[in-house]
Every structure is written in structure tokens, then in C-alpha cells.
Amino acid sequence: MRRDIDRLRELDYLIKTLKGPAGGYRPEAGAHLPPMLFDDDQTVFLAVAPRTAAAGTTVAEDAARALAALRQVMPSRLHHRIDLSYITTVQPPAAAGGTPRSTLRS
Numbered sequence: 001m002r003r004d005i006d007r008l009r010e011l012d013y014l015i016k017t018l019k020g021p022a023g024g025y026r027p028e029a030g031a032h033l034p035p036m037l038f039d040d041d042q043t044v045f046l047a048v049a050p051r052t053a054a055a056g057t058t059v060a061e062d063a064a065r066a067l068a069a070l071r072q073v074m075p076s077r078l079h080h081r082i083d084l085s086y087i088t089t090v091q092p093p094a095a096a097g098g099t100p101r102s103t104l105r106s
Contacts, residue, residue, distance in 0.1 A: 001025075040081075043074050047082045 005015050005025050014028035038046065047070050050063035071079065 040075075040078055043070075043078055044081050044085070046070060047074070047078075048085045051085075 008015055008027075016026045016028045018024055018026065047067055050066050053063070067082075071082070074082075
């Protein structure tokens with residue numbers, strides 16, 4: 001176990017050591033995201049979701065950057081699935097002039 005902890009520390013993960021009967025090793029909040037494993041469908045979802053959720057919002061640029069970062073590490077066999085995903089967004093009624101506020105009051 002100590003070798004594993006040492007290896008994680010070599011990879012710049014912050015590991016806190018606690019002494020005593022309830023002690024042990026615990027990861028600390030840090031600047032690095034731990035490695036995550038996703039199947040192909042989950043990876044495609046993670047790439048498509050930011051584009052869908054952010055379309056027409058102030059975070060659209062952040063979503064585009066997140067997608068670019070994800071594409072760099074995703075298997076190339078998935079790129080075509082992402083590229084073929086055409087996303088259509090529908091504006092909520094309030095954004096299109098929708099229901100007046102006075103109607104929504106009880």
C-alpha cells in the first residue's frame with residue numbers, strides 16, 4: 001500500500017496521512033482530477049452534453065473548450081460519433097417572449 005501511495009504522490013496527487021486507530025490515507029482536494037474510466041457511450045454523452053446545455057448561453061465558450069480537451073484524450077474511434085451529433089436546441093418560452101410574469105403569480 002505504501003508503494004501505491006508513493007506512486008500517487010509521484011503523480012502529484014495530494015494524499016493526507018492520518019495517524020491513530022482511525023488513521024489511514026485519504027486523498028486531499030487538489031488541482032488534479034483523478035483518472036476516470038468511461039465506456040464509449042458515456043464518453044459520447046460527456047462530449048455532447050456541454051454543447052447541448054450551453055447552446056446560446058454565456059458558458060458556450062467554456063463548453064467548447066471542455067469539448068476540445070475531451071477530444072484530445074478520447075479514443076479516435078469516437079470522434080465520428082461526436083462529429084455526427086447534430087444538436088438542436090429549443091429556446092424556453094420565457095426566452096422567446098413567453099408567458100408574462102403576472103400570469104405566473106399565484
